[in-house]
Amino acid sequence: MSKSGGVYRIGTGATSLMMILVILCLTALSVISYSSARSELSVARRAAEVNGQVYAAMDQGYDLLAALDAALWEIHAAADEQTYAQTCYEAARQAGWTVEEDCLSVEIPATEKLSLRVQATLLPYGEQGARLEITGFATVTQAEEMEAFF
Amino acid sequence: MKTRQGYQGNVLLVEIIVVLLFFSLSAVISMGVFVRARQMTEEAALLTAANERMSAWAEELALTPAAEEYLAAQGFLQTDGQWALTGEQAVYTAQAAEENTGAGIRTRVLLEAWDQDGNALTSLTAGGYFGGEEQP
Numbered sequence: 014m015s016k017s018g019g020v021y022r023i024g025t026g027a028t029s030l031m032m033i034l035v036i037l038c039l040t041a042l043s044v045i046s047y048s049s050a051r052s053e054l055s056v057a058r059r060a061a062e063v064n065g066q067v068y069a070a071m072d073q074g075y076d077l078l079a080a081l082d083a084a085l086w087e088i089h090a091a092a093d094e095q096t097y098a099q100t101c102y103e104a105a106r107q108a109g110w111t112v113e114e115d116c117l118s119v120e121i122p123a124t125e126k127l128s129l130r131v132q133a134t135l136l137p138y139g140e141q142g143a144r145l146e147i148t149g150f151a152t153v154t155q156a157e158e159m160e161a162f163f
Numbered sequence: 164m165k166t167r168q169g170y171q172g173n174v175l176l177v178e179i180i181v182v183l184l185f186f187s188l189s190a191v192i193s194m195g196v197f198v199r200a201r202q203m204t205e206e207a208a209l210l211t212a213a214n215e216r217m218s219a220w221a222e223e224l225a226l227t228p229a230a231e232e233y234l235a236a237q238g239f240l241q242t243d244g245q246w247a248l249t250g251e252q253a254v255y256t257a258q259a260a261e262e263n264t265g266a267g268i269r270t271r272v273l274l275e276a277w278d279q280d281g282n283a284l285t286s287l288t289a290g291g292y293f294g295g296e297e298q299p
Contacts, residue, residue, distance in 0.1 A: 025174055032182040036189045043196035050203035057207040061214045061285040068221055068287040072271065075225075075292040079262075079269045082294045086266035143294060144266075 063124055067152060070123035074131045074150065077119055081108055081133075085144040097138045105135075116148070127152050213253050213276035213284050220274060221289035228293045230259045230270045253278055267294035 084104045088097065102112045110117045118132045132149030220237065227233045231246075234257050239246040246257040258273045271290035278284055 025171065025178060028175075028179050028182045032186050035186065039189055039193040043193040043200070046200040047196050047203075050200035050207070054203045054207040054210075057210040057214070061210055064214055064218060065285060065287045068218075068289060071225070072288040072290060075269065075290060078294075079264050079267060079292045082292070083264045083266040086295075145294065 063127070067123045067127065067129070070121045070129040070152075071150075073121050074119070074129050077108065077110070077121075078131065078133070078145070078147070081105060081110065081117070082145055084108060085135075089138070089144060094138045098135060101135050101144075117145075118149070120153075123152060126155050128155075129153075209252050209278060210284055213255070216250075217255070217274045217276060217285065217287055217289075221272075221287055224270070224272050224289040225291040227291070228268055228270065230261065230272050230290065234259060234272070253284060267292055269293075 081104070085101050088100050088104060098115075102117075105112055105117050110119045116132060116134055118130060121129045121131070123129050130149060130151060130153050131147070133145045133147050136143055136146055224230055224233060231241075234246045235241070237248065239248045239255070239257055244258075246259065248255040248257075254277045256275045256277065260271045262269045262271070269290070269292050271288065273286065273288055275286040276284040
């Protein structure tokens with residue numbers, strides 16, 4: 014009851030207005046929730062895809078290292094100390110590695126913007142029994158490559 | 164003869180019925196959207212968790228020459244040549260292979276994650292190379 018003694022009534026149209034408000038809220042919330050979930054799933058899928066591609070590149074990198082080490086192992090048995098380094102560098106070039114001074118490197122594309130760079134140094138003949146020292150095994154982005162280039 | 168108040172009451176009643184119908188319809192549609200959003204969020208969480216777990220294993224496997232021993236230590240069980248680990252929400256499988264190149268040992272482990280319905284979530288290839296230090 015009002016102060017004046019009148020009765021409050023729900024007027025015609027009030028329920029329609031309330032319905033429009035509630036439906037608008039429901040729709041807005043459901044659209045926000047759906048789009049957020051969708052983008053979250055898409056990010057998770059993309060992350061899993063990139064992760065798989067990076068590990069596939071790493072697998073390829075280990076394959077190249079194994080092949081190079083096997084080649085060096087054979088050269089070590091056959092070559093003498095004077096020709097060892099030159100024969101090794103030649104074998105590395107033939108296996109697809111880039112040889113700069115005493116550093117061997119190879120770049121394996123992982124994704125469109127990411128690649129894996131493997132760097133190794135040839136150890137002197139007969140030192141510690143090992144043939145290679147891995148000095149770098151990391152992903153690099155194209156932006157980093159461009160910065161290094163310029 | 165109907166009074167003005169009675170006529171307004173009927174209009175209000177019809178309006179409330181129409182409002183309830185529309186509200187029910189929109190509520191059903193919105194609930195469907197909310198349910199789908201929840202499923203997608205759960206799938207994303209599952210995929211992220213599986214991805215993180217498999218990445219951690221892959222990092223360890225790159226430094227471990229004994230891949231099968233590592234898998235056993237992580238709780239994987241070997242059945243028919245395949246390793247499997249049943250997690251809370253996902254099942255992980257692994258296929259380990261080892262190759263002796265003469266100069267060293269190359270290990271390779273294919274890790275895969277599956278949801279409880281048997282759908283593939285993600286997979287990655289782990290492993291490493293461990294060069295021998297003996298002179299040829």
